[in-house]
Amino acid sequence: MCISKKLQNSSVLYGLPPIGKSTSDIESLTSYVSRLSSAHNLKVLDLFTKIVYPNLERETSTNVFQPTQSISINNSNIKTKEIVDVLSNLTTIKDLEELTLINFHYFMSSQELRTNKFWCPYCLQEYRNQNKIVYEKLLWNFEVVDICLKHRCKLVNCCPSCKSEQFLLKRKGEVGLCDKCATWLGSENTVAKEKIPDEYFCWQKWVVENIQELLKINTQERIENNIRWIDYGENIKEIIEMSKQKYKLKMNDICSLSNISRKTFYNWVSGKRKASLYSLLKFGYITNATLKNYFSKDFNMGLEIRSLPLLINENPFYSKPDKNERVKLKEELRKIINEYEEISSPILNLLQISRRLGYTRPTTIREKFPEDIKIIKRKQNEYQRELNDIKDKKKHELKAVIIKLLNDGIYPSERKILAEINNPSFFWVSTNRVLLNELCNELGIVRRKWTWKND
DNA sequence: GTGCCGAGACTTCCTTAACT
DNA sequence: AGTTAAGGAAGTCTCGGCAC
Structure with a gap:
């Protein structure tokens, strides 16, 4: 009988301990799940379909192996909580939620993690050279984290050999190897690194150290602090008022110093929206307050207000194209449509078209140019019919x-x-x-x- | 200075189609 | 049958415009 069939009738998994618990180097749940599967000589797919899903209280059709969806199990949604509970029961390992953002739910927005995998190749190599277990850190999942402080290098997300983009969970995936060609994703320290400008490094140092401090917090403390943020708006209001008084500032001063718009603050205070970590890190930077200060409601601030680094002059995550840009996009889209007139033209799908226009997801152009999308779809069908002929x-x-x-x-x-x-x-x-x-x-x-x- | 609305870019969850 | 990608609906965060 194969091992997967055996396990189907069993209720216990090995008590594999997660790596780096209650430290800033804590591993992610996706990394843990991949290692757990390997320890049982199972494909990750089998672990989910034969063991985890059948033990969930409610049925789910969600496919955690969808490239951009696997990140959701490191996040703070209900499904993550259910999966963590099942894994905790089966492995008898407690506090697996520390490998996720579950207990930051009231404090953090649900959009702080990247959808694809990023890692430090030098960290991976170090684990291997020192005969340590190879794993992926939860820290590397954060959208705001760009570099590894220890190795002073940029995090990467492409295989060094086949250049394919890597995602967090793969059906047969193994930590440290490329999904597509199984190439080792680590790299020796002797390989030349891209030079990181000093100012950018300083900003990233602030970002990374802030998040590391948050990740060190244990489950009990996370739960206690998280509850303090149920009334999100009141907390933000308190922080703003304290900054006004301490530094003798007006609201407009705080907005310009932190490079956060007044409307954005309004949304936080009214409890309509949660601040992104990027915004909170900027606000914390000028008043010298860390994310951990905020999370634990210790609203003490530095003696003097300080300016943001010059490189923070625009929000890199939410940039809007100007009106001329829109006209240019429309023209480019028309050009693509005309290409379909030629049977020899390579057919593009909506994702490819989106990327060519500079967007990451097809939703954007679908909403922006619905009529053109209809034409493209019709032409795609015509093209397919011609190919069939x-x-x-x-x-x-x-x-x-x-x-x-x-x-x-x-x-x-x-x-x-x-x-x-x-x-x-x-x-x-x-x-x-x-x-x-x-x-x-x-x-x-x-x-x-x-x-x-x-x- | 405050409050509201909608636009814009993006994500998550889910279903369906296509490929191997 | 197993696997992967595309696509749709609904939701999130920031920002611009406007009214008061």
Whole structure:
């Protein structure tokens, strides 16, 4: 009996301890789940479909293996909580929620984590060289974290070999290896690193150290502090009032110093929106208050107000294109539509079109240019129909050649067909070989394995 | 200075289609 | 059948415009 079947009837998983608990280097739940699967010689897919999902209280059709969705189990949503509870029961390991943002729910927005995997290649290499367990840190998942302080390098998200983008959970994934080509994702310290400007490094040092401090907090403390943020607006109001009094500032001064708009503050105070960590880090920077100060409602501030680094002059996460930009986008979209007039043009899907226009998701252009999207879809269908027609025509012609060879008493090998159609490169296109196989199946011809004697 | 609304860019959750 | 990608709906955060 294979191990997955055995485990289907079992209720206990190994009590695999998570790495870095209650430290700033704590691992992420996705990393833990991948290691847990490997420890049981199971695919991550089997761990979920055969063990985790059947133990959930309510059914879920959510696919955590969808490239951009796996991050959600490191986040703070209800599903994460359910998965953590099941894993805790099965492994008997307590406090697995420390590997997620579950107990920061009232304090943090749900959009602080990246959708794809980022890592420090030098950290991975260090684990391997020192014979330590290879794992991925929860810290690397944060959108605001760009660098590894220890190795003074940028975090990466592409395989060094095949350059493919990496995601957090893969059906057969193993921590430290590329999803696509299984290349080792670590890198020796001797490899030249991209130089990080000093000012940017200082800002990132503030960001990373702030988040590390938060991640060190244990479960009990996280729960206690989190509850203090149920009344989000009141807390923010208190912080603003304290800054006004301490530094003798007006609201407008605070806005310009922190580079946060008045409307944004309004949304926080009214409890309509939670501040992004990026905004909170900026506000904390000028008053020298850390995220941990805020989270634990210790609203003490530095003696003097300080200015933000010069590089923080615009919000990198929410930049709006100007009106001229919109016209340019429209023109570019028209250009793409016209390309579909040519049958030889490579067909683009909505995601490819979005990326060409500088957006990361198709939703944006779907909403922005709905009429053009309709035209593109219609053209995509036309293109597909034309391709099908070409395939049918080719199939018809190939069939005629095969039947002619058979009537002449000749076995229709690839070589004989090539000679007959006088096109030596015909089977260089793999789909033509598939077509031949299809026709042989239809005509009841057994394809011979090629040997020197065949022809 | 405060409050509201909608636009813009983005994410999460989920379903469906396409590929292997 | 198993796997992957595309797409839709609903929700989140920031910002500009406007009224008071």
